[in-house]
Amino acid sequence: MSIPGEWYLILAAALFTVGALGLLVRRNVLVMFMCIELMLNAANLTFVTFSRMLGDIGGQVIVFFVLVVAAAEVVVGLGIVVAIFRRRTQTSADDLRQLKG
Amino acid sequence: MLVSTLHATIPDAATFSVCAAVIMGGAVGVITARNSVHAALSLVMTLFGVAVLFIEQQADFLAVVQIIVYAGAIVVLFLFVIMFLGVDRRENVAEEPLRGQRPLALLLVVIALGGVIALGVNAHWATGRHAVAGSTTAGHHPNVYVLGRSVFTTYLFAFEATAALLVIAVVGAVVLARRPRRGPADPEAGEVDEGPDEAAETGGGVAGTPAEAMVGTEPGGEGRG
Numbered sequence: 001m002s003i004p005g006e007w008y009l010i011l012a013a014a015l016f017t018v019g020a021l022g023l024l025v026r027r028n029v030l031v032m033f034m035c036i037e038l039m040l041n042a043a044n045l046t047f048v049t050f051s052r053m054l055g056d057i058g059g060q061v062i063v064f065f066v067l068v069v070a071a072a073e074v075v076v077g078l079g080i081v082v083a084i085f086r087r088r089t090q091t092s093a094d095d096l097r098q099l100k101g
Numbered sequence: 102m103l104v105s106t107l108h109a110t111i112p113d114a115a116t117f118s119v120c121a122a123v124i125m126g127g128a129v130g131v132i133t134a135r136n137s138v139h140a141a142l143s144l145v146m147t148l149f150g151v152a153v154l155f156i157e158q159q160a161d162f163l164a165v166v167q168i169i170v171y172a173g174a175i176v177v178l179f180l181f182v183i184m185f186l187g188v189d190r191r192e193n194v195a196e197e198p199l200r201g202q203r204p205l206a207l208l209l210v211v212i213a214l215g216g217v218i219a220l221g222v223n224a225h226w227a228t229g230r231h232a233v234a235g236s237t238t239a240g241h242h243p244n245v246y247v248l249g250r251s252v253f254t255t256y257l258f259a260f261e262a263t264a265a266l267l268v269i270a271v272v273g274a275v276v277l278a279r280r281p282r283r284g285p286a287d288p289e290a291g292e293v294d295e296g297p298d299e300a301a302e303t304g305g306g307v308a309g310t311p312a313e314a315m316v317g318t319e320p321g322g323e324g325r326g
Contacts, residue, residue, distance in 0.1 A: 002109055002110075002113045002157065002158075003109045003113050003114065003117045003157070004109075006221070007117065008117075008154065008158070009221055010218065010221075011121050011124065011125075011154075013214055013217045013218060013221075014125060014214065015124055015125065015128055015147070016217075017210050017211075017213065017214040018125070018128040018129060018131075018132060019128065019131075019132075020210050020213065021132060021206055021207065021210045022128075022131060022132030024202070024206035024209070024210070025132070025202060025203050025206050026132060027198070028137060030137050030140075030141075030179060030182065030183060031131065031132070031134075031137060031140050033179070034131050034140055034141065034144045034179065035131065035132060037144060037171070037175065038128050038131060038144070038147060041147065041148065041151050041171075044151065044163075044167075045151055045154060045155075048154075048155055048158050048160045048163065049158060051158075051160070051237060052158045052159060052160075052237065055236050055237050055238055056233075056234060056235075056236065056237065057234045057235045057236065057237050057247050057248060057251050058233060058234030058235075058251070060160050060162075060163055060237075060244075060248055061234055061248065061251050061252055061255075061256050063160070063163050064163065064166070064248070064252065065256075065259060065263060067163075067166055067167070067170050067171070068263040068266065068267065069263075069266065070170075070171075070175070071170055071174065071175060071267070071270075072266050072267055072269075072270035073270075074175050074178060074179075075178070075270045075271065075273075075274045076270050076273050076274055076277070078178060078179070078182045078274075079273065079274040079275075079276075079277035079278045080277055081182060081186075082182060082185065082186065082277070082278050083277045083278060085186055086186070094198060
């Protein structure tokens with residue numbers, strides 16, 4: 001008998017928490033992107049776990065679509081990062097303050 | 102209800118323990134690494150751990166896609182951008198620009214984690230409804246067969262929409278990353294090359310240095326890209 005699904009869910013919750021913490025405290029835009037990937041992975045792990053627990057393939061289909069959306073998001077997001085930070089030396093989110101009143 | 106007693110076999114328990122350690126170690130590495138490249142490599146570690154847990158839960162196809170798409174494409178894209186922007190330098194993680202941000206973030210995140218686990222303990226997951234997308238176990242078909250049949254029948258429209266999404270993303274990335282055309286009347290013509298050097302000479306990157314402020318006040322200097 002394999003590991004019960006609850007353990008996977010707790011692991012996924014912890015992974016999501018670490019990703020959210022990184023997104024809140026880090027200033028480097030690229031690292032913030034990586035933290036978003038961590039949170040997406042935690043959600044994927046939850047979907048696959050529920051797919052196994054409930055015997056429903058739908059969870060795995062959703063993970064498939066999440067992978068596609070994550071790829072598109074990273075492509076566009078990194079394009080924006082390159083466009084913004086092409087002429088800067090650091091990729092800190094604190095530098096983006098042109099709209100500050 | 103949550104955390105039912107562990108009746109797993111030794112290999113399963115060992116696999117799960119090692120993968121959990123790898124995943125959490127990689128995740129902590131991502132948020133504590135001073136160097137962006139190290140953060141990307143820690144991310145690869147986490148992604149591999151998640152892929153092994155996918156295999157452990159009979160999601161074979163997704164494990165392979167996870168390795169190919171995430172570790173093979175997305176992390177490589179991250180590394181490309183890190184190298185392209187030339188930011189493979191150490192960042193001072195110890196300094197805290199906003200006072201009290203980290204304790205508050207930690208508190209918020211711990212509350213969120215506790216809330217999720219508390220909700221999970223009290224939840225009733227099985228609703229008794231039949232699966233719309235199909236069962237994972239019916240007919241003893243392999244995972245790829247079941248997943249593929251569901252994607253190309255029940256979720257066909259969503260699958261085709263993702264094709265449009267990917268095309269839009271590619272076009273958007275090309276438009277965003279394109280350098281602005283240098284015309285004779287473009288005041289930015291020579292300045293594109295000078296900008297980073299100028300900021301780098303002053304030991305740069307600190308927002309608000311005179312050099313950067315000067316670059317910022319040039320006509321059309323900021324926000325073009």
